[in-house]
Amino acid sequence: MNSMKINSFFFTFFSFLIMSCTSVDNQLVADVFETSASGNKLTRVSEFTLEKNMSIIKLDPNHRFQTITGFGGAFTEASASLLNKISQKNRDTIIQAYFSEQGAHYSLTRTHMNSCDFSLNHYSYAPVDDDRELKYFTIKEDKEDLIPMIKDALKASKDGFKILASPWTAAPWMKDNNAWVGGKLLPRYYDTWALFFSKYIDAYREEGIDIWGFTVENEPLGNGNNWESMHFSPNEMTNFVQHHLGPKLENDKHDVKILGYDQNREHLSEWIDSMYSNEASSKYFDGTAIHWYASTYDVFPKELNYAHNKAPNKYLIQTEACVDSQIPVWKDDAWYWKKEATDWGWDWAPERDKHLHPKYAPVNRYARDIIGCLNNWVDGWVDWNMVLNRQGGPNWFKNWCIAPVIVDSEKDEVYFTPLYYTMAHFSKYIRPKATIIDADNSDKELQVTAAQNLDGTIAVVVFNEGNIKKSFKLLIGQKQSTITISGQSIQTILINTI
DSSP states (O other): HHHHHHHHHHHHHHHHHHHHHGGGGGOOOEEEEETTTTSSSSSEEEEOOOOOOOEEEEEEEEEEEEOOOEEEEEEOHHHHHTTTTOOHHHHHHHHHHHHHHHTOOOOOEEEESOOOOSSSEEEEEEESSOTOOOOTTTOOGGGHHHHHHHHHHHHSSSSOOEEEEEEEEOOGGBTTSSSSSSSOOGGGHHHHHHHHHHHHHHHHTTOOOOEEEEOOOOOOOOHHHHHHHHOOOOHHHHHHHHIIHHHHHHHTTTOOOOEEEEEEEEHHHHHHHHHHHHHHHHHOOOOEEEETTTOSSSSOHHHHHHHHSSTTSSSSEEEEEEEOOOOOOSSSSGGGSSBBBOOHHHHHHHHGGGGGGOOOHHHHHHHHHHHHTTTTOOOEEEEESEEETTTOOTTTOOEEEEEEEETTTTTHHHHHHEHHHHHHHTTTSTTTEEOOOOOOOEOTTTTEEEEEEETSSSEEEEOOOOEEEEEEEETTTTEEEEEESSSEEEEEEEEEEO
């Protein structure tokens, strides 16, 4: 027997010995679900071929971090209008896939107030100029698409879900440039704009839909004057919330959350400093909202930790992320694992920031970012559009993007991309009010996060970006389990601790 065969024999024998000598009492009871470039799609796996150089992931449920608010995606007019164009069977399939307990079981969602880029055209719930008391306020634009989609989702959801609402802009008549794009809210309309939020809550409640919270403004730094936007400085937003929006919602007895900022993480500290400068300024802010578009690979942990340390008892929620500036690739799972996607910065970022926007694999970006966020105090993570068409719309600005589910409405076909399964690895198994726990990982090529649910189960998410299979021993105290993860794959390991 040559040396290579001898080494192989002893490794296999030693691995068998490890498992055989572990008593049943010391075995972790775990179910393993994997999505991989090789074809697994949230597939239960139970047979593992042990690889050399086994690493260790050690969990400590006593070392606890933030409490989870939820995971999910956004209700947009684009998504809702597409559901109206496909068969009832396929519409139901998509709704169940996102919201049922058997599906991704989304628990935190977002929608837009007034129109946005993923609307079919411009519209406002305040269509009459200088209507300061909003006597003509109406949500009729939402009644054909957005509201029916939300209602169907609520019917499919066993536990319900939270809804965050975000305005992209006030009606042009409230702004200093009288336009849908850019400009600022005129101070004389601050109270009218605060009333707008209150009326929106009431109008949606009449439809049987409760709004959990708001972000004050989507992307207050603007979007390059491309689609609906309205600009705030940090202090202007703090002033509006402290003296207008917060008191108005309080006086109208609306128990909703207010999240400030709502844009990319690299500017987070200056907004945090303004929002939480003192007790009076922070009183009405329940938390902070962030996006991921500043970089395709950097989670900005320094900024996230700064936000948490400045306001440790406030929410820190990722409210928007997507594969942007990219037409969807149809029914080609392999593409989503390849570093071929580009984002807005590939073409338009200033030269000094180009390095932040290389080509990337969409699955890698989602998995890395969600794990990185959870390991740096973020308590909620919301994807952008749930459904788009093969062009990456509809979108009045032609700002094409990718959603986890793509439809061909003309042929009545549905494609669940690998991004859908990537999201489900978190949303399905890490439930609201779970707590992030310490996960000490000896293999730096694996990315790991872990959370303990209220029912005592522990969900461990492991991402292997590399092409090589890896084995690891999962430990909780004296209990253990030995698991192998495929190359280019993401696993959720659900442990029953009872």
